[in-house]
Amino acid sequence: GQSLEQPSEVTAVEGAIVQINCTYQTSGFYxxxxxxxxxxxxxxxxxxxxxxxxxxxxxxxxxxxxxxxxGYLLLQELQMKDSASYFCAVHGSGNTGKLIFxxxxxxxxxx
Amino acid sequence: GAVVSQHxxxxxxxxxxSVKIECRSxxxxxxxxxxxxxxxxxxLMLMATSNEGSKATYEQGVExxxxxxxxxxxxxSTLTVTSAHPEDSSFYIxxxxxxxxxxxxxxxxxxxxx
Numbered sequence: 600g601q602s603l604e605q606p607s608e609v610t611a612v613e614g615a616i617v618q619i620n621c622t623y624q625t626s627g628f629y630x631x632x633x634x635x636x637x638x639x640x641x642x643x644x645x646x647x648x649x650x651x652x653x654x655x656x657x658x659x660x661x662x663x664x665x666x667x668x669x670g671y672l673l674l675q676e677l678q679m680k681d682s683a684s685y686f687c688a689v690h691g692s693g694n695t696g697k698l699i700f701x702x703x704x705x706x707x708x709x710x
Numbered sequence: 711g712a713v714v715s716q717h718x719x720x721x722x723x724x725x726x727x728s729v730k731i732e733c734r735s736x737x738x739x740x741x742x743x744x745x746x747x748x749x750x751x752x753x754l755m756l757m758a759t760s761n762e763g764s765k766a767t768y769e770q771g772v773e774x775x776x777x778x779x780x781x782x783x784x785x786x787s788t789l790t791v792t793s794a795h796p797e798d799s800s801f802y803i804x805x806x807x808x809x810x811x812x813x814x815x816x817x818x819x820x821x822x823x824x
Binding site: 630632634639640641642643644647649686690695696697698699700701702703705 | 742744746751752753754755756759803805806807811812813814815816817818820
């Protein structure tokens with residue numbers, strides 16, 4: 600079976616840094632992605648890690664440890680517009696583009 | 711980035727009728743597309759993999775006769791919800807991978823069955 604775990608809710612203030620963790624248990628693994636979804640909208644791609652280490656894209660960074668089946672998304676200099684749901688997603692073996700999503704973390708940024 | 715267009719963005723239908731949702735890749739070819747369903751405040755659940763020129767692959771628990779998928783060209787996949795019932799009301803969303811590392815999602819279709 601496949602399962603991904605991430606916290607259901609996180610609250611932080613503007614300008615702060617927040618880390619959203621994701622642990623996974625999958626029968627096959629090719630990489631870990633993160634997506635952002637605002638209410639009523641489509642998910643948008645944030646980052647992708649296939650190898651261990653940190654990937655940085657502007658205010659967002661993502662980390663992967665394959666040996667620990669663990670990754671995290673780091674959001675810096677939080678802005679109100681960052682309030683959204685964040686999903687980690689596992690790419691299964693075979694790299695077909697098929698994604699299995701975690702339950703999502705709702706981030707609320709307060710003034 | 712690549713663009714995936716999904717239509718309609720919302721639809722209301724009567725119980726027992728069928729609804730077709732289209733997913734188009736506008737500026738790239740997609741031999742594979744994916745269909746997801748999302749209930750409010752929940753995750754995206756993969757329903758099926760749509761394969762151009764061949765049968766779709768359905769996830770466990772998804773009724774293939776109820777959710778008909780057709781992928782007749784390299785830029786179009788359709789999902790038809792047949793004999794819709796209120797419990798089928800949900801947010802349906804398609805995606806197409808680009809180089810298999812990034813998935814591009816359609817805008818989603820909010821289906822309400824009354």
